[in-house]
Amino acid sequence: MHYPEPTTYSRKECTCTPVRFFAILSMQRSGSGWFETLLNSHVNVSSNGEIFSIKERRANVSSIMETLDKVYNLDWYTSASKNECTAAVGLKWMLNQGLMQHQKEIIEYFNKRGVSAILLFRRNLLCRLVSVLANSHDRNAKQLNGTHKAHVHSKDEADVLARYKPTINTTLLIPELKHTDKWGADALEHFKSTRHILLYYEDLVHNSTKLMDVLDFLRLPQQMLSSRQVKIHSKLLSDQIDNWDAVYTALKGTEYESFLNADYQI
Template structure:
């Protein structure tokens, strides 16, 4: 071929290289570029995966960092690490908080018991929050309220904010608790809420307290003010001066109804982590408060309350139609309620 002719010159032999097709050269460059692109893409993908794994690893390490070695692993489901939106927990962010709820009935000593709990440095018990009807209109409003409380975004005079070890409130059985018990039990179990049942053994004494408190709502015996709880013996004597008349005809049925509600509550919430307390036991035996503190995983403290008991002494001194009540209960399962059952 003419392109391969060798030329001889004076200086030496010259060999002309063969000419290559321009199309072939372009294909070669394209293939090379594709290979380089695939290599660069795979390298970047590996780097991204490593970075992502590193992020997840850091999150795991940070989460585990909040679980101290001293914490009993069996208690982990009942510990919560809130991230409130209203403030920063700062250095207390890794301090675990145990959510709780006091389930009770009106005039069963729950107000006095809650003041004892709030006397503890590390407890925030926020009162009877579902006494407001709007918060218990439906299950959605109930659950959103619970979220605010347990996320430390509920503000009350009892709130200790950052370094609370236990946070909760008291919930009366007639405040939507029984109506939506299935959803509430599921919520409690999902979030590890510890339940404290607080009831009165002597339901007749509870009835006296309920009637007297209802009377004072409009009578306002204390200088035109209604008080459900008092801090002086003078105030207690003034309120206890009123002696209610109890409907002896429906008395046994009324006591059965109260007893039934208590039993239903215990049954509905039996699957939760719970402790059962009775007002009379707390009055007679203050070591019960130690049991409560241990149940909530709290450092032990001596708990005090400024509240004064209103109806002290024998029950016959606080019921106007005592003879009728005695006749109605004699020979029934509730006859023992007629007698005092704890030191005055």
């Protein structure tokens, strides 16, 4: 338990309220944005977004530690901040944002400061790849009135973004899936020495009790969690890939064959 003393404001009557520290460790397009909005719907949770997307904040170990100290001292202000009412504070951190590069020092920091790691991945890496390619396309195409949106809050916006069907390079497909799979496994291997919980996006979607497990993990009072985000890809996976037949042939009979049977409606 922690009792931060922010320099930018007073916690007032909540000074004696303990605060849990956490970090959501994930990969892009793995449901971490949606998951974070769910956590932030809790009255006592402040998860401050993808802070280390700014390169200067992850330029070296010192800048990383300085940023983390500011977050966990409740001196990092975002729209998610609950200030004096905060009982759990954290951030979202992608594996490619200095996390794996400096994992030794970060793990030492987590264990020293009592930061709990929430590892969130996707089981179906083909679904993730479709989302990555579609998001990359929209970053250039800006299909929503000239604006790029990684997440949307209306079905109309989701339908616009879902119209794009990526063509997947089948020569590179299996190496790409293997690389992503190993990346997640390496992260789990490194951070298993911290207090951690392993989550999969698909399980969170299928089983709402998984969210309650997270609140228990953070030792927070249970309450219903909600998000305004609308899922972009809601059709069958076969309807979301332009060269589906080639992808099917490439994965049939491999260790990744099960990915072909995924229903995007989860």
